[in-house]
Amino acid sequence: MVLRTTRTELDTDNWTMTEEAFDVVVVGSCMTDLVSQTPRLPKAGETIHGHKFFIGFGGKGANQCIQAARMGAKTAMVCKVGKDFFGENYIQNFKDNGVSTKFVGQTADDATGAASIIVNDAGENAIVIVAGANLLLGNADLLQALPALRCAKVLVCQLEVRPDTSLQALRLAQENNVKTIFNPAPAVPDLDPCFYRVSDVFCCNETETELLTGVVVANVEDAGRAGQELLRRGCSAVIITLGSQGCVVLSGQEPSSPFHHVPTEPVTAVDTTGAGDSFIGALAFYMSTYPTMPLHEIARRANQVAGISVQNIGTQTSYPSKEDLPNDLF
Numbered sequence: 001m002v003l004r005t006t007r008t009e010l011d012t013d014n015w016t017m018t019e020e021a022f023d024v025v026v027v028g029s030c031m032t033d034l035v036s037q038t039p040r041l042p043k044a045g046e047t048i049h050g051h052k053f054f055i056g057f058g059g060k061g062a063n064q065c066i067q068a069a070r071m072g073a074k075t076a077m078v079c080k081v082g083k084d085f086f087g088e089n090y091i092q093n094f095k096d097n098g099v100s101t102k103f104v105g106q107t108a109d110d111a112t113g114a115a116s117i118i119v120n121d122a123g124e125n126a127i128v129i130v131a132g133a134n135l136l137l138g139n140a141d142l143l144q145a146l147p148a149l150r151c152a153k154v155l156v157c158q159l160e161v162r163p164d165t166s167l168q169a170l171r172l173a174q175e176n177n178v179k180t181i182f183n184p185a186p187a188v189p190d191l192d193p194c195f196y197r198v199s200d201v202f203c204c205n206e207t208e209t210e211l212l213t214g215v216v217v218a219n220v221e222d223a224g225r226a227g228q229e230l231l232r233r234g235c236s237a238v239i240i241t242l243g244s245q246g247c248v249v250l251s252g253q254e255p256s257s258p259f260h261h262v263p264t265e266p267v268t269a270v271d272t273t274g275a276g277d278s279f280i281g282a283l284a285f286y287m288s289t290y291p292t293m294p295l296h297e298i299a300r301r302a303n304q305v306a307g308i309s310v311q312n313i314g315t316q317t318s319y320p321s322k323e324d325l326p327n328d329l330f
């Protein structure tokens with residue numbers, strides 16, 4: 001189904017919702033992390049005792065949305081959870097973080113997405129992800145969220161829901177002059193080329209970059225070269241995150257300047273899980289709040305936000321709020 005975006009056309013489909021202006025709308029995934037810490041990983045058929053268990057909130061889409069909300073953006077999440085305990089729990093988590101849940105659907109047809117994670121004392125892990133309800137997010141949900149999608153300042157999408165859902169959301173945003181951020185994660189080798197053309201900012205890490213371009217990213221120069229290839233494929237700007245080395249930024253508007261390396265300040269990292277999502281959430285906040293700020297300055301600030309997240313344990317638990325951040329980041 002192709003979604004139509006003009007108000008007149010939608011009027012014929014019992015249109016009743018009023019448009020609502022959000023700074024950042026995220027169309028993406030929610031996952032509940034079920035984490036067991038054990039002395040070692042179990043073998044097939046074996047039962048072992050662990051020494052700690054905790055439940056965490058994850059999913060790339062939700063992580064990015066929550067980071068943007070904690071920085072002060074007015075946010076809405078477009079996603080699907082199950083009609084189950086984890087779904088209810090996740091909806092409450094969005095509310096606790098000030099994220100609008102108006103477009104969070106609940107389905108009885110599948111369970112809330114879950115990641116069962118076993119981490120041994122050496123820090124190695126075994127993970128099973130069941131995307132569940134995330135894969136039921138589709139065009140009908142986008143249609144419901146259209147009032148928000150059409151007048152958001154920034155839309156963010158990833159690949160933990162069906163790719164055609166993400167692509168359709170990005171197209172709708174672009175048609176309505178909404179700035180788009182696309183994060184091609186988890187990495188896929190055969191990304192539909194249309195994704196490049198609907199991305200105002202195409203933001204990926206080293207692994208994703210390598211898989212998409214075939215360029216091995218061993219240093220900043222490699223990242224710059226790979227970024228130029230991504231830019232050639234049609235995105236307006238590219239950011240490649242490089243962990244403790246910060247990121248590189250390339251803009252199609254500055255073809256004469258090959259790339260900016262934006263370094264981070266050195267920090268003592270204790271847990272880098274979800275750092276990429278913290279970076280993208282911050283990026284969305286800055287793009288929506290300071291639309292004329294140069295992208296390399298936005299990236300410098302997003303580096304600092306993500307740099308704080310790596311100094312704390314957990315995913316969303318490590319994400320800073322506005323009060324935790326220095327005034328000069330605002």
Ligand SMILES: Nc1ncnc2c1ncn2[C@@H]1O[C@H](COP(=O)(O)OP(=O)(O)OP(=O)(O)O)[C@@H](O)[C@H]1O
Nearest residue numbers: 205241242243244246269272274275276303306307
């Ligand atoms: N060790 C670190 N020190 C300082 N900043 C870091 C560190 N690791 C990550 N960051 C910050 O987080 C951003 C994203 O990190 P990275 O490139 O590792 O993303 P990622 O691989 O998608 O992360 P993850 O998969 O762990 O969420 C970096 O651009 C940087 O700003």
